[in-house]
Amino acid sequence: MPENWKTYNLGNLIEHQKGFAFKSKWYQNSGAIIVRVSDTTDNSIDISTCNKIDIDLASSYERFKIQFNDIVIATVGSWPPNYASVVGKVIKVPQEADGSLLNQNAVRLRTKNPEKFDQKFIYYLMKSKTFLKYIVHSAQGSANQASIKLTDIFNFSFSLPNISEQKSIASILSALDDKIELNLQMNKTLEEMAMALYKHWFVDFGPFQDGEFVDSELGEIPKGWEVKQLEDIIKFSNGYAFKSKQLLKEEEPDTFHIFKMGHIQKGGGLKADGTKSWIKKRDCKGLDKFILRTGDILMSMTDMKDNMTILGHTALMNENNKFIVNQRVGLLRVANNCGIDYPYVFLLTNSSDFIQRLRSQANSGVQVNLSTNAIKSAKVVVPNKEVNVKFNNITLPYYESINQNALENQTLTKLRDTLLPKLISGEVRVKDAEKTLSEVL
Template identity: 30%
Template sequence: MTVNVDRVPLGDIISHQKGFAFKSKDYLNEGHPVVRVSNFTADSISLDDLKFVGDEVAVQNTNVVLKEGDIVIATVGSWPSNPASIVGKTVSVPSGLEGALLNQNSVRLRVTNGQIDDQEYLFYALKSPKFSEYLVCSAQGSANQASITLKDIFGYEVEWPEAYVRSFIVATLGSIRRKIQLNQQINQTLEQMTQAIFKSWFVDFEPVKAKTAALDAGGTDDDALLAAMQAISGKDADQLAQMQAEQPEQYTELRATAELFPSAMQDSELGEIPEGWEVVPVSDFGQVVCGKTPSKKKPEFYGESVPFIKIPDMHGQLFATRTTECLSAVGAASQPKKAIPKGAVCVSCIATVGQVVITTEESHTNQQINSIVPFNQSYTTYLYFRMGSLYKHLHDLASGGSATLNLNTGNFSKIQVLKPSLDVLERYHSCTSAMLEGALNNTYDIHALESLRDTLLPKLLSGDLSISQVIEEPDYE
């Protein structure tokens, strides 16, 4: 049967703590992480671009320490109707940020005198469209600096059914949430594996250095090749011999990969690099396209046909699979030279500099993003990690003595980067393509699960969907 759902003022069931205004002079390269509203994702908090403070500052601000499951709401930011808004965004603190400190322009919420899973229930309740609409109506201020008062937040009447119903909702939506988190963890592992190969081959040059070390020690070319195979595979000589006997095809492929790497280093403007590899401008890898925003005065330019990538769509993402805005076919046709195909690498270059994503279909971006359209599809994965490794360098280039970071297209195109030989890049692409394809498929699964969650959420909270109806649904785990 359908349950009745009471509503209670949010302020009656929670305790709160406003964030602290940490000073920029206190920020360090390591220490205690500080969470700012710019770190918020759709539901959680990104570990990218965190600031840090030392022990002395942290000890003075223990009241703003976060723990897993805390609910945090941004109270200041852009207008809520803006698709890239921050104000009113509601997130849950992940386990990786246990003990972090909360910065200003946000408020932390914790359920008081509730049962163990009520904190999670409240998070689901505050992710409902009703709460979002309430915040939109409550926000005041300019387009770029809207705000929501604590009084307004605490006055919201949240759905608060009986305890057994709250527990059931947590169990139902929690199973979907855990599946989403599992897929996210798998994707993180796949990306880390791909990045580890990148670092070994293109940053530390382990196969090349293994060859040179073997030759310098008086070894033969075969000794150098064996050393490179060990560096690439992580196996010792005995394990490689076993691999040759039991997995001859894999052994042959490993040997062929090792043969692609040179056996000497050379000087370059970037320092020592493998012999025969080059240092070239980014534009040598592909056409550089600076995005553009079609006129907002023409609503017919916007629709659901072509993804329109902006910086908030890039945070914590490997692929640009979902955007807050899309262009219509007419809008995309109005700026055909700004179209970028599948496999392009997008890099944010204004304000929030250094975010990188790969496109999964023909897309457009706004003017804050420069995209590299590779001349060869084998360049895509290499460029993604290469541009990601240049985060600090991109910031240095974009500073220019200005408070607002801005790396124009001309300077971006001239950035000098390492260009390995084509055969090595093609082998890297073939070694990593299955991992990235797996991550992309997992991302689509995450979107499907999120859609299911968002469909169930308002019906469960309102009592329109009965417990017996949900029980008949398949297991989401």
């Protein structure tokens, strides 16, 4: 530790406010936003999943409001706690969640003296493995639930540089986060453009309205198009049933990441940092067909009936030979002579009409499952080859850019996670980190 750094307890630097137990019967479609722990992502808040309450009612709970750049930490999670559990999760409130109300099982933290203690530096301090390790070991449990006391959070001890260096450190780490966020926003825009084009062409038939239409079992479609089964345009296989004793909890050399349903986002899309399990490559002999490559499409075959968010939805793999697919995830690979490539299949399998039809074929129970036959026999509209080729020519560059941005984010995230503990401990100084940053950005 540098000589001029001073040691503090977290409780000396911040003031706090616990969340409130808002009643579910208050929830409605519009009004003030309620942020639950389940609405948080790895670093932020997903506003699209938040519930709302009446604005007039919300006015009685002003003290539970959170602000842009506030720090929120989850105080309850599953037992036993580990480095992937919810308890101890730290997020920074984004601009779009400014003024929201914080629900129970979380606490809001805010620096007492911004002129002496930088809010962003405190956030990065709490994102460090040192703090996470401290929280995991401080957690207490009963039954299947883990919790952390506020006193344990406040007793976390660390060393701190002066405010100028705090701001410089936070600026370096923020620059990496800002670039990551920019790439995410670019990808979101490209994904929205691709889906909008898919709907315009293949749902509304916009470019084909002047042509002749014919009846089909899926409604009227342009003449020359066909209704086929999904297996006519893709090759389908179930993921492999790995034995739990084979799986590793930490990454080692010469291992594959296990692709599970936790890697599929709500509503579709790839969550590359989802469920974390690994397996040694030497234990995967003869399983080449399960090793994923760019353009592979992965479908969730199981979900919970009361909270169905991913059943039938798919993720698009963006790199080769890193993941191997687990059971209850379907692997779809494009295979046809119709000119269809992976963008069409990916967009199709995340379209509302397809999802609705597919889910109607699922079994009923607490856990809802899709059978291999239900997936393979799902009805789809297959345009003529000329249309498919034109669609590919437009959308393939979108996904090439999306993949490039996603891979760049992996590099930036790795750099940020490497620099973070070294910067906040003084092992790496600002000047050296700035030089590294200038070479990357």
